[in-house]
Amino acid sequence: MLAKIFKHKKRIEKEKIFSPLTGELLPLEQVPDPVFSQKMMGDGVAIIPEEGVLVSPVEGKVVQVFHTKHAIGITSVSGLEILLHVGLETVELNGEGFTALIEEGQTVKVGDPLLNFDISLLKDKNKEIITPIIITNYSDKVDEIEHVDQQAVSRGENLFVCNFK
Template sequence: MFGFLKRKVREIKSPVDGQVVALESVDDDVFSQKMVGDGVAIIPMSNVFTAPIDGVVSKIFSTNHAYSIKSTKDLEVMVHIGLETVALEGKGFERLANEGDEVKAGDPIIRVDLAYIREHAKDIITPIIISDESDVKSIDKRLNIVKSQDMIMEVS
């Protein structure tokens, strides 16, 4: 009867091929304790990171190790490539999109040298975070082996 009041379910796609794992398993308290938001993490197996949702590139860090995509409505998703990768000062990361660009899920954002990151950073595990500012009541997480653009979370 009041179906128009139901929240729309929104899909968050994997930004990279890899193994999806619980955010709590990330060896960094900022992520595992959900201090910046909830989500999942991916152990990446390919070198191009894409937009997980349709929207606008709201932030790409100067070192290219992390970026956020904001939907036209009420959802912002951050992709943080590796742990302690800001210390690499951009080495191993190539920007393929810019802040302010309109993107569709699957559009390439950052290309990385996974071997370099694996050797020089703490870890290649990549948290995918739904920002605390997002209007989200629940998150259905899919822990699995995925290809880029497979669904990894549904939010409502």
């Protein structure tokens, strides 16, 4: 990763990822969906949200807002590709219970609201609310993830640090 600072090139060695939700932090291996738990899409963590507000975990650009509004893709300023996937099998709701607050192509900062979602509705529809936060280009960009040592997180708190290759 290179960034221009004062016309000199400086290697970016790591990037902090901040919590997009308030809730209980879980290892990805505990997500009851093999696509996430077996890290088929990349590495990261999951959060069981306490409230239905999803914010940006990084400074970057929104590259995808799924038409069903249950998932958002962001590319950070250092090139990490991050997937925020609210709930499991929530694509089946066709956007019901989700309100996107941003659009594709929009630039975001840490803490900018991305999406509101109705936790009660998701539970009423028998959907898991566990929300994976995945670095989808992990194998290309990241050497290791330094996880925080805590079980509960609040929006905007440090979630993990990606050390680049």
